[in-house]
Amino acid sequence: MPSQPGPRLLSLADRVPAGRPMADIGTDHGLLPVWLLVRGRVPSAIGVDLRAAPLRAAARTAAAWGLAGDPRLSLRQGDGLAPLEVGEVDTVVIAGMGGRRIAALLEAAPRRRSALRRLVLQPNTEARALRAALQDLGWHLVDEDLCVEGGREFLTLVAEPGVGAPLTDAELLLGPVLLQRQAPAFRSWLVREHARLQAAAAAARAGTGRVPQPLAAALEIVAATLGVDAPSS
Ligand SMILES: C[S@@+](CC[C@H](N)C(=O)[O-])C[C@H]1O[C@@H](n2cnc3c(N)ncnc32)[C@H](O)[C@@H]1O
Known part of the structure; x- marks a missing residue:
């Protein structure tokens, strides 16, 4: 049996609208577009990668799932969109x-972006910057998911065109949908994030005698969301 997607890729797949063509930018192994076609969820899928080697891996994934030469799947080399x-x-x-x-990939493609109806994004860092950029580009978040794979949390953001209510600092940092839903996985993540930020603040205080403002602000937001006191900087 060829390799199957784990919770991280399934979090993405579940948020791709059925019956509509999709593209996976930075497809690497290509398992997401292949899986969506195998499951009959989308009529066509495009896998894009900057480099040739990942596209060869994607072609192997397609062959393993019986999609070699299938006209519904297109694998393309190139930059972003x-x-x-x-x-x-x-x-x-x-x-x-x-x-x-x-x-940056979304900002670089205004014409292609404006023809889209949904973005499904999984940033492995800097979610705050991505939420802010989506807001600036005139997109709003309609769903957010935190899933766990290999003992690590992965965040999925789903955005659609249209300006929403301006996000607060807490919503930019922690996610408007996650904050509203308060799911158990989010609360557990928040507890770990609080411990991580506290350790970073303690290290900064020990090293330079002060906590950088962005770190202090993040700690304050996380502590307030958890309902615990933030240490004074
Ligand atoms: C860490 S892999 C992620 C693979 C897959 N999307 C996943 O989540 O499992 C990142 C992939 O993005 C590709 N990539 C990086 N920058 C890119 C760009 N500007 N345009 C297209 N692909 C890019 C890399 O070559 C690599 O294959």
């Missing part, structure tokens, strides 16, 4: 890159 025709897909997935990098 550039290999897509304007209006060719409704949904773009970008996963496994930093939030600022994902934002």
Whole structure:
């Protein structure tokens, strides 16, 4: 049996609208577009990667699932959204890159972006910067998911075109949907994030005698959300 997606890729797959063409930017192994086609969820899928080696891996994944030469799957080499025709897909997935990098790929493609109806994004860092960039680009968050794979949490953001209510600092940092839902996985993540920020603040205080403002602000927001006291900086 060829390799199957784990919870991280399934969190993305579940948020790709059924019946609409999609593209996976930075597809690497190609398992997401292949899986969506195998499951019959999308009529066509495009896997894009900057480098040739990942696209060869994606072609092997397609062959393993019986999709070699299938006209519904297109694998293209190129930078970000550039290999897509304007209006060719409704949904773009970008996963496994930093939030600022994902934002830069979206900012670099205004015409292609404006023809999209949904973005499904999985930043591995800098979620705050990505939420802020989406807001600046005139997109709003309609869903957020935290899933666990290999003992690590992964965040999925789903955005659609249209300006929403301006996000507060807490919503930018922690996610408007996650904050509203208060799911158990989010609360557990918040407790660990609080411990991580506290350790970083203690290290900064020991090293320079002060806690940098962005770190102090993040700690204050996380502590307030958890309902515990933030240490004074
Ligand atoms: C860590 S992998 C993530 C793979 C897959 N999206 C996932 O989440 O499992 C990142 C992939 O993005 C590709 N990549 C990086 N920058 C890119 C760009 N500007 N355009 C297209 N692909 C890019 C890399 O070559 C690599 O294959």
